[in-house]
Amino acid sequence: MLYVANWKMNPPSLNDAKRLLKNIRTGINTGVKDKKTQIIICPPAIFLTKLGRPSSLIKFGIQNIGSKERGAFTGEISVLMAADANVEYCLVNHSERKLYFNETTRDANQKIKLCLEKRITPIFCIGESQKQFKKGKTKPALENQLKQGLKDIGIMNIKKVILAYEPLWAISSQKGAKAENPDQILGINILIRKILFGLYDQKIARETKILYGGSVAPKNAALYVKNKSIDGFLIGSASLNSFSFLNIIKNCQKN
Numbered sequence: 474m475l476y477v478a479n480w481k482m483n484p485p486s487l488n489d490a491k492r493l494l495k496n497i498r499t500g501i502n503t504g505v506k507d508k509k510t511q512i513i514i515c516p517p518a519i520f521l522t523k524l525g526r527p528s529s530l531i532k533f534g535i536q537n538i539g540s541k542e543r544g545a546f547t548g549e550i551s552v553l554m555a556a557d558a559n560v561e562y563c564l565v566n567h568s569e570r571k572l573y574f575n576e577t578t579r580d581a582n583q584k585i586k587l588c589l590e591k592r593i594t595p596i597f598c599i600g601e602s603q604k605q606f607k608k609g610k611t612k613p614a615l616e617n618q619l620k621q622g623l624k625d626i627g628i629m630n631i632k633k634v635i636l637a638y639e640p641l642w643a644i645s646s647q648k649g650a651k652a653e654n655p656d657q658i659l660g661i662n663i664l665i666r667k668i669l670f671g672l673y674d675q676k677i678a679r680e681t682k683i684l685y686g687g688s689v690a691p692k693n694a695a696l697y698v699k700n701k702s703i704d705g706f707l708i709g710s711a712s713l714n715s716f717s718f719l720n721i722i723k724n725c726q727k728n
């Protein structure tokens with residue numbers, strides 16, 4: 474199981490970030506170690522090179538990269554810089570990037586290609602809006618995102634992409650957000666695998682890792698794992714508290 478901590482624009486200082494990571498490391502060394510567990514911490518990029526080296530259990534991811542490799546793009550971080558900082562994973566097209574920074578699925582496609590070229594594993598975030606969900610448009614929304622985001626990426630590379638399904642309204646920062654029903658997540662997981670089968674083949678449909686994200690917490694994480702269709706979680710607010718984050722992992726390991 475993959476547990477991806479998306480710290481978003483938190484915590485406010487490097488010292489706080491170091492403390493949070495130290496508490497997670499300590500907790501893991503005293504009880505959470507397990508061969509099937511992989512933790513990926515995605516801190517704010519400015520802290521990335523200051524949090525120590527990755528270990529076999531804890532790797533680092535970046536929350537975003539620019540859609541161009543180099544050039545005059547004020548404020549952007551290049552994939553080259555991410556690779557130089559020992560980053561092994563990259564979140565791509567997170568819903569907050571789409572919502573607040575107008576990022577498109579075309580941008581996602583460029584970023585996924587850049588990551589793959591530099592041997593960084595892209596974690597491609599997909600998910601429908603509440604409006605699309607209510608109108609029964611989840612399937613076309615996900616299908617479009619997958620088609621455009623993965624356009625012209627050869628099958629050998631598709632295998633290296635991790636998907637993260639995050640329905641927008643389940644993300645804790647959104648007004649009225651609530652954790653999605655685990656049975657519904659199972660259904661959408663199957664739907665994503667069917668779409669992958671249509672676009673590629675059975676092997677891709679079966680073996681692609683699909684994470685779930687949206688208000689994941691110690692009290693609900695194990696419910697999602699029960700259906701065995703989920704390969705891990707993308708965790709926002711609960712990853713900012715080492716106890717909550719570790720308890721999510723512990724509760725899932727019991728299942």
Ligand code: 13P
Binds near residue numbers: 639643711
């Ligand atoms: P929450 O876990 O706070 O709902 O955030 C989900 C998310 O956006 C992770 O990328």
